Amino acid sequence: MARVGKVDAETAVTIDDDLAAQFRKMGASVEAAPDETTSEAIEIMASNRDSMLGFLAVETQWRVAATTGGMIWLGLDYNAVDVVMRRQTLPDAIFADLATMEASALSILNGGE
Incomplete structure (x- = not known):
């Protein structure tokens, strides 16, 4: 499992389907959103x-x-x-x-x- 996002305060961290599923298993409510460079992204509060x-x-x-x-x-x-x-x-x-x-x-x- 590789991290796709950047550590950048101005850019949302982008995740793949597998990582989004792992967040959901940990009880985190995430919603993947389309991005220009990837098919899905989430926003962190x-x-x-x-x-x-x-x-x-x-x-x-x-x-x-x-x-x-x-x-x-x-x-x-x-x-x-x-x-x-x-x-x-x-x-x-x-x-x-x-x-x-x-x-x-x-x-x-x-x-x-």
Whole structure:
């Protein structure tokens, strides 16, 4: 799953059908809208902008364990998350939102719903 959107305050983050479905599984109400460059896009409420940008900024900071049964997603590497948050100058309050999104994502990534 690749991120399609840009980390740009002036541009809506664009997602594909798979990512939109994952948001719906996490309880987020998203509505894909046609875009000039892609077939679908969603809008993030302004109050959730920093949280979403933070989550996208740490998307490569997942801890994963390889087992004979497959991959197990353990969670975000909080040391790396802290570095990213400081570099992106994100408010400390965003961390709680990241933890909430992490918990929902772990359920989906590990095969739950």
